[in-house]
Amino acid sequence: MDEADDRAGNKIVVPVHALWGAKGTVGPLWDILATWRAKAAATVTGRSLDCGHFLQEERPEETLDELQQFFGTA
Amino acid sequence: MREQDSAITMNRREMLKLSAFTSLIGTSAIPSKTQATQTVPVKQVSLPELPPKPSTAVAAKLFPGFTQTDVRTSGATIPVFHKGDGPAVLLLHGYPETHVTWHKVAPRLAERYSVYLPDLRGYGDSSRPSDGDPHVHYWFRAMALDQVETMRHFGHERFLVGAHDRGARVAHRLCLDFPRKREQGLPHGHRSDVDDVSTNQSRVRYQVHVAVLPYPSGASARTSDWARFSILSGRHPWRTEQDAGRPHAGRSERGCSMLLLHIDDSSHVRRLQSGCGCRSCDGRGG
Numbered sequence: 001m002d003e004a005d006d007r008a009g010n011k012i013v014v015p016v017h018a019l020w021g022a023k024g025t026v027g028p029l030w031d032i033l034a035t036w037r038a039k040a041a042a043t044v045t046g047r048s049l050d051c052g053h054f055l056q057e058e059r060p061e062e063t064l065d066e067l068q069q070f071f072g073t074a
Numbered sequence: 075m076r077e078q079d080s081a082i083t084m085n086r087r088e089m090l091k092l093s094a095f096t097s098l099i100g101t102s103a104i105p106s107k108t109q110a111t112q113t114v115p116v117k118q119v120s121l122p123e124l125p126p127k128p129s130t131a132v133a134a135k136l137f138p139g140f141t142q143t144d145v146r147t148s149g150a151t152i153p154v155f156h157k158g159d160g161p162a163v164l165l166l167h168g169y170p171e172t173h174v175t176w177h178k179v180a181p182r183l184a185e186r187y188s189v190y191l192p193d194l195r196g197y198g199d200s201s202r203p204s205d206g207d208p209h210v211h212y213w214f215r216a217m218a219l220d221q222v223e224t225m226r227h228f229g230h231e232r233f234l235v236g237a238h239d240r241g242a243r244v245a246h247r248l249c250l251d252f253p254r255k256r257e258q259g260l261p262h263g264h265r266s267d268v269d270d271v272s273t274n275q276s277r278v279r280y281q282v283h284v285a286v287l288p289y290p291s292g293a294s295a296r297t298s299d300w301a302r303f304s305i306l307s308g309r310h311p312w313r314t315e316q317d318a319g320r321p322h323a324g325r326s327e328r329g330c331s332m333l334l335l336h337i338d339d340s341s342h343v344r345r346l347q348s349g350c351g352c353r354s355c356d357g358r359g360g
Binding site: 001002005010011012013014039053054055056057060063064067068071 | 161163175176178179182183186187213215234236238239246247249250
């Protein structure tokens with residue numbers, strides 16, 4: 001169904017903030033922000049944290065800061 | 075502390091709203107509109123390998139001051155830990171996790187926000203609906219509907235979302251499904267309030283969605299990348315390197331990942347092992 005939405009041009013209409021682990025397997029494999037920007041019509045921001053996949057457990061302080069900062073602009 | 079089964083008691087108006095929504099999404103993907111509007115019978119499964127439930131003391135330690143409420147959605151029973159005042163924040167766990175993954179973040183976030191921590195259906199202490207055909211009850215669409223209904227239960231038609239891993243796929247589906255109702259021009263009177271979830275002041279935050287989103291529907295990733303991801307992540311031990319080298323190996327992972335919760339069901343295990351033959355991996359995003 002994601003592909004159907006892509007074909008139909010349906011995109012996320014709310015701001016998106018993406019975080020990922022620099023030591024995870026994902027960051028090196030994909031351009032995270034570009035990927036989300038292709039799927040969102042609104043602002044897409046984000047950055048990597050110095051950890052693996054489980055940001056909220058490996059970097060809880062930074063994750064909390066990112067959440068509060070992003071949510072605070074809502 | 076624990077509220078026993080404070081199920082949603084839907085009035086007629088709410089039922090009409092839900093029906094309107096479901097009939098819409100049913101035109102695109104869900105084969106039977108009744109499947110998402112009726113309570114799905116809980117499949118009796120045996121999972122002896124699971125540890126016993128942690129005591130309430132553990133929950134009180136990890137989530138001090140949080141209240142647990144079991145919310146009955148149209149298709150599942152979702153346990154939700156919640157606490158706080160302020161703007162509503164829904165935090166979705168990934169795979170293979172539960173709400174506990176947020177225990178280092180949620181208590182402090184609850185100082186400024188109303189934080190809600192559900193277990194997605196099939197995970198943790200949530201109910202385990204039957205799979206449906208083709209696994210319709212475990213599509214991210216069904217999980218997103220659970221969360222919209224859960225937040226509505228708490229009186230939130232708009233909310234912020236933080237999501238990890240597969241939870242971010244649920245959040246993504248939530249964003250796409252609910253605005254779509256409006257775009258498709260439902261009469262105003264039939265438009266569910268939940269379509270405002272991802273509009274206006276609401277913001278959706280994807281935390282790490284780990285690129286699982288841009289799954290290789292085309293040229294977005296090389297097969298070798300998928301093989302590498304599959305092997306390095308170690309998430310799908312039943313898949314061999316030979317499987318990972320197949321063109322659609324990554325897609326099979328996506329479609330089947332949620333079904334790990336049914337691993338005691340031999341038919342599902344066979345389906346998982348069948349790789350690309352799995353009916354849930356053919357682009358539905360399940």
